[in-house]
Amino acid sequence: MEETQHTLMFSEDFSPGGILLIELEESFLQMIENGETALYFVGCSKTKEEEVTCFRSDEAYLCTEKKSFKVVFRESSNSILPVETSPFDTASGFSVIQSGVVPVISLLHGNLELVPTSPRMDILRHLINEYELANNLIGLTFRQILDRVQISKLELNEELKRMHIVPLEEGCLRIVTCTELDQILDEIVSTGTLQNWDMPRCLPPSNEIIKHCRDYPPILVQHCLDFFCIPRRDSNYLTLDEYSVCRFKAKIVLSCNEENQPLEWNAFETKWQNIVPDFFQPRMEMLSGLAIIEQVGSKILVHALLEERLPQDIESRVKLLFQKKSNWTLEELEPYLLPVVPDVMKIEHILRKHCRPLKTIHSLGGGMKFSVRP
Secondary structure (H helix, E strand, O other), X not given: OOOOOOEEEEOOOOOOOOOOOEEOOHHHHHHHHOOOOOOEEEOOOOEOOEOOOOOOOOOOEEEOOOOEEEXXXXXXXXXXXXXXOOOEEOOOOEEOOOOOEEEXXXXXXXXXXXXXXXXXXXXXXXXXXXXXXXXXXXXXXXXXXXXXXXXXXXXXXXXXXXXXXXXXXXXXXXXXXXXXXXXXXXXXXXXXXHOXXXXXXXXXXXXXXXXXXXXXXXXXXXXXXXXXXXXXXXXXXXXXXXXXXXXXXXXXXXXXXXXXXXXXXXXXXXXXXXXXXXXXXXXXXXXXXXXXXXXXXXXXXXXXXXXXXXXXXXXXXXXXXHHHOOEEEHHHHHHHHOOOOOOHHHHHHHXXXXXXXXXXXXXXXXXXXXXXXX
């Protein structure tokens, strides 16, 4: 190819920083070009009417239908000079410079990079608390939350379900209280017993269950079924999920401990079993992410510690966890860190940065343990 030289000159429309370049993986770029995913940027969630105090709430994120990416600026040692477009020669596949002068339209010292990350659940929870109205309503629509929170549509749907928030026909959102959820769950179990359903393995389709729960709004009953049941592959029947039901009932027992004092395992287990359906058996491992299990002498103590109440910032979260308990196994920490560290492989790296690894054997679990770094 013949080497050519051109003279660069600043265009009349020159604007330093007027253009931003963003680096994309080839697969991501193909998805965008094929129209397979809708992209939207979300930045600072502050408005004139509110002042959000969440940690780094003004960070820019790029969200797809399913994932969230933090937008990070990477400086370059070389300057990048974008130039005006020129006619394109389809035969040669190269642009045609009609004169020796090339107009430069901007000057860049780096580009934007997308880093896969967890959505900003702290901002979501802040907004839900700020806009909670009477009758358990929320003064925001799904679309308004997407415009203000760094989160993808799929992640928002999943988190609202986890927070027991459902959309109403009018477009607004409604909180399903734990009391309502508990009452509806008990109603479904009681109805199943009276109707001789094959509990918990095979419940009828949701529309039939809703007909039996006439005392409750259908949207609330449907949410209860979505949260506690698993669709059967061989039909439109449902299976009541033991893990989900037992964990929900455990949270009720833990929440009733108003003094927030540790509970002895035997007493806690008795209360837990008494409110769980007879066909389910609560187990200690079901408390993962809900409570800390500690052995003191011959006693096993249960300390309430709900993952959703921990700070979103990883450093603050790790610090608080080790204030609650001095030594942790990796298995114990995972349910508290996975919601804010999407890559499982990075958890141990983060812990080694903030903590001191120990190799010990413990009666409640063995293997690698982590302690506060001195």
